[in-house]
Amino acid sequence: MSATTATVGVGMRSSPVAPRAVLDPESQELLEALKSSGRVYDDACARLHELLLRAARFEVARRWRGLAAGEADVIATEAADDALLAVLRRLDDFRGLSKFTTWAYKFALYEAAVKVRKHAWRDRELPVEEDVLGALHGGLPGPEEDVEMRERLGMIAAAMDSVLTPHQRRVLVALAVNGVPIDVLAERLSTTRGALYKTLHDARAKLRSHLEETS
Amino acid sequence: MEDHNTNELLGRLLGPAEPEIGCEACFEELDRYVELEAAGEDAEAAVPGLLPHLEGCPACREEHDSLLALIRKG
Numbered sequence: 001m002s003a004t005t006a007t008v009g010v011g012m013r014s015s016p017v018a019p020r021a022v023l024d025p026e027s028q029e030l031l032e033a034l035k036s037s038g039r040v041y042d043d044a045c046a047r048l049h050e051l052l053l054r055a056a057r058f059e060v061a062r063r064w065r066g067l068a069a070g071e072a073d074v075i076a077t078e079a080a081d082d083a084l085l086a087v088l089r090r091l092d093d094f095r096g097l098s099k100f101t102t103w104a105y106k107f108a109l110y111e112a113a114v115k116v117r118k119h120a121w122r123d124r125e126l127p128v129e130e131d132v133l134g135a136l137h138g139g140l141p142g143p144e145e146d147v148e149m150r151e152r153l154g155m156i157a158a159a160m161d162s163v164l165t166p167h168q169r170r171v172l173v174a175l176a177v178n179g180v181p182i183d184v185l186a187e188r189l190s191t192t193r194g195a196l197y198k199t200l201h202d203a204r205a206k207l208r209s210h211l212e213e214t215s
Numbered sequence: 216m217e218d219h220n221t222n223e224l225l226g227r228l229l230g231p232a233e234p235e236i237g238c239e240a241c242f243e244e245l246d247r248y249v250e251l252e253a254a255g256e257d258a259e260a261a262v263p264g265l266l267p268h269l270e271g272c273p274a275c276r277e278e279h280d281s282l283l284a285l286i287r288k289g
Contacts, residue, residue, distance in 0.1 A: 058288075059281050098246035102286055106245050109281045113274065149221050156228055176227035182238075182274045194238045197272055201237075204230035204271070211229075 027100030034091055048087065051101055053080035055108035063116045075119060079112035086111070117181035126188060127178040129170065159210045168203035175200055231267035241268050241275045249283045 023031065033044030056079035060072045067075070086107045094103050160169050174180040182193050189196070244262045251258035259266045269276045
């Protein structure tokens with residue numbers, strides 16, 4: 001997903017439309033400063049960048065404690081820089097339905113989260129599908145009472161082969177079985193988070209429908 | 216594989232059955248949604264389909280949890 005686009009996948013619930021609200025004074029002041037020019041604009045950008053950097057550092061610290069301090073700060077700073085550009089590009093999209101800071105924070109959290117996920121997978125190949133599907137085809141150890149669960153997973157594995165397109169199967173296995181982060185898979189497949197989630201959503205719907213028909 | 220792990224795998228494979236919004240719509244509504252949650256209001260009623268999406272999309276779930284934690288931290 002790009003933080004600068006807003007489209008809704010076909011077959012999914014459409015985006016709710018909310019009324020425009022009155023801004024709180026703090027949001028109004030910062031928003032007006034960001035729409036001005038000269039010193040006022042520069043100061044507002046600096047204030048906004050501080051807020052975004054705080055959010056980005058918060059996200060990096062939450063998501064990856066194994067990062068070296070310097071490395072973490074580089075990622076957080078890059079995320080704040082990218083989020084600042086995204087927020088400035090999209091100022092007119094702010095509807096005043098939350099505080100301006102909350103609206104801006106989400107751009108920094110998104111940029112930081114995506115960068116951390118990609119960083120964690122930067123030297124890793126995507127897992128091979130067939131290696132993991134063995135677990136769904138009956139490789140689950142366990143007592144007698146797990147038989148029903150194993151049968152259900154076996155039905156799902158068979159349905160994945162019979163009702164999904166190769167692309168849907170690949171996306172489902174990568175995201176749901178192998179735990180590949182959606183942003184990493186999007187980058188490797190040269191697509192977007194939104195497009196991949198639509199594929200995942202459609203694959204899941206096909207599987208649920210098939211299981212209902214056959215059970 | 217333990218039962219709860221198997222159930223989680225089933226959940227990841229089949230996803231939420233309820234109608235859900237997509238990742239882009241989730242991003243658009245996230246700030247309003249978490250402020251309503253933080254205020255103890257019915258966020259799901261205001262943004263139908265966002266909660267099922269969070270159940271189906273780990274990435275959006277992480278970003279939701281972080282935004283909520285950040286504004287609660289103040």
